[in-house]
Amino acid sequence: xxxxxxxxxxxxxxxxxxxxxxxxxxxxxxxxxxxxxxxxxxxxxxxxxxxxxxxxxxxxxxxxxxxxxxxxxxxxxxxxxxxxxxxxxxxxxxxxxxxxxxxxxxxxxxxxxxxxxxxxxxxxxxxxxxxxxxxxxxxxxxxxxxxxxxxxxxxxxxxxxxxxxxxxxxxxxxxxxxxxxxxxxxxxxxxxxxxxxxxxxxxxxxxxxxxxxxxxxxxxxxxxxxxxxxxxxxxxxxxxxxxxxxxxxxxxxxxxxxxxxxxxxxxxxxxxxxxxx
Numbered sequence: 568x569x570x571x572x573x574x575x576x577x578x579x580x581x582x583x584x585x586x587x588x589x590x591x592x593x594x595x596x597x598x599x600x601x602x603x604x605x606x607x608x609x610x611x612x613x614x615x616x617x618x619x620x621x622x623x624x625x626x627x628x629x630x631x632x633x634x635x636x637x638x639x640x641x642x643x644x645x646x647x648x649x650x651x652x653x654x655x656x657x658x659x660x661x662x663x664x665x666x667x668x669x670x671x672x673x674x675x676x677x678x679x680x681x682x683x684x685x686x687x688x689x690x691x692x693x694x695x696x697x698x699x700x701x702x703x704x705x706x707x708x709x710x711x712x713x714x715x716x717x718x719x720x721x722x723x724x725x726x727x728x729x730x731x732x733x734x735x736x737x738x739x740x741x742x743x744x745x746x747x748x749x750x751x752x753x754x755x756x757x758x759x760x761x762x763x764x765x766x767x768x769x770x771x772x773x774x775x776x777x778x779x780x781x782x783x784x785x786x787x788x789x790x791x792x793x794x795x796x797x798x799x800x801x802x803x804x805x806x807x808x809x810x811x812x813x814x815x816x817x818x819x820x821x822x823x824x825x826x827x828x829x830x831x832x833x834x835x836x837x838x839x840x841x842x843x844x
Contacts, residue, residue, distance in 0.1 A: 595812035617809035626787055627814065630795035633705050633784075635821060637791060638774040641712040642766045642825075648713065649720035650762060654750050656721065657728035658736060668725075671718040679715040680778050686711065687782060703789045708780060712773055720765045727761035728754060763829040770825050774818070792818050 596617055598610035621627050655661075656668060687702075690711075694701025701707050731754060739749040755762070777793040784790050790798070796814040799807040 592812045592815055595809055596816055598809050600809070618813045621810040621813050625795065625799070625810075627795070629788055630790050630792045631817070633790065634774050634792040634818070637705055637709055637712065637780075638770045638821070640709045641716065641773045642770040644709070645713045645716040645720055645769050646724075646762055646766045649717050649724050649765065650755070650758070652717065652721045653724035653728050654754060657725050658733065658746075668722075671721055675718045675722075683779065683782060690783065702783055703786045705784075705789060708783050708791075711779065711783065712776070716769050716772070720769065723765055724758065724761055727758055731757050759832050763832040767826060767829050771822055774822060 594610050594613075597613035597615070599612045599614055599616050600610075656664060690701050690707055693707065694704075698704065699706055700710065735753050735757075736746075736749045739753055740746070744752070774791075775793060776791075777797060780791050781794050781797070784794055787795075792814065796811055796818070799811050799814070
């Protein structure tokens, strides 16, 4: 009984530790005063005033749309490019293969923010000729994020591809299929778990990214949620905390939705991928 009680006590402590910050943010979002000093776990006169103020005084839904577009496109395109590159590195032997893999690994050892100055110069030049892909452009930031995510995703997906027997590809080739058909019909169904995990990690990292987005997206209509919500606290750190709390709660909705959507692909890929291949 003492051991059972200790396990339950530990479970309650861990649960409280995880839930307490969420409860605090929810309470701050419902607090009518909306300042950090007034935030309590049980606010008096709780209401939706902070949400109404956030929606009416800021272009919140524009930031929300930008974040969804940037995160969704970055996750989908980076996983697609990484899967193609990982298949080439995993199944083919060509000159420069080892050097390419090592280069991808070494590059990922340095944060993308270290190259912010040359990247800014490059995108400034792009803005002069193709402004839709330059500074203050959602599409330009998508391309920038894809370049930063391809390396680590390629290594992750390649490791999974290496665990898939190459004899499956060979059997498809003997039956008259091309490498493209073998990749699409055999490897991709079996690799559904790692593709789903890679997409989820990229989505979470992108929707929460602030440093690069704050440099490349400065206009109100081009900002993402991370940049826009930070602006609420940059000038008046205390006054807009309630609005900031509302924004953070709404930011969590896409992440949870994407996780729930991809969860079935992870389970399905582990249990039925080989059968469908």
